[in-house]
């Protein structure tokens with residue numbers, strides 16, 4: 001799987017991406033919503049899980065490469081998640097802090113959302129977001145998502161209140177929405 005946007009290429013992660021992956025997943029501020037930086041083993045497990053997902057179900061987080069510099073600046077992609085008691089398709093995004101606030105996360109996530117509707121035939125695309133993660137909520141809102149519910153996720157020994165955002169195919173397909 002490969003996606004291209006105006007400024008970015010999205011391609012599958014490989015083991016060569018480990019240093020760029022560590023720069024994201026081992027940065028305390030970037031990982032606030034995940035209860036702090038990952039250690040080396042957690043980064044390895046994260047990558048292994050993504051490589052498995054490329055086999056089944058065929059998609060996962062991809063490396064986001066800034067075409068201008070060929071640098072891996074983030075991760076974005078579609079994964080199956082259990083949200084509000086349903087197995088659903090989620091778009092996720094984590095970017096290197098040096099590349100925040102330039103619209104890259106929205107650009108990559110828009111391509112993934114459109115892929116979910118266009119190529120995977122999804123009826124709805126979700127984003128589960130910790131209630132403290134305002135930047136992520138703003139990406140979800142700009143993707144055309146609205147809040148559908150809230151739930152508490154238990155992760156790394158902590159109860160984390162989350163909001164469930166989603167966009168429906170019917171809304172995405174509206175001519176007035178037309179960001180695709």
Ligand SMILES: CC(C)(COP(=O)(O)OP(=O)(O)OC[C@H]1O[C@@H](n2cnc3c(N)ncnc32)[C@H](O)[C@@H]1OP(=O)(O)O)[C@@H](O)C(=O)NCCC(=O)NCCS
Pocket residue numbers: 029030031033093094095096099100101102103104105106107128129130133135136138139
């Ligand atoms: C969530 C995350 C990816 C959002 O990154 P981001 O850089 O804020 O998001 P965008 O790339 O969409 O950038 C949006 C900002 O760029 C600005 N911008 C600049 N140029 C832009 C352009 N060409 N197009 C769109 N927006 C642009 C927007 O105005 C907006 O500014 P604001 O942050 O002041 O509102 C980032 O905060 C992150 O990696 N966080 C840690 C991991 C994480 O929590 N992931 C989400 C888990 S649910």
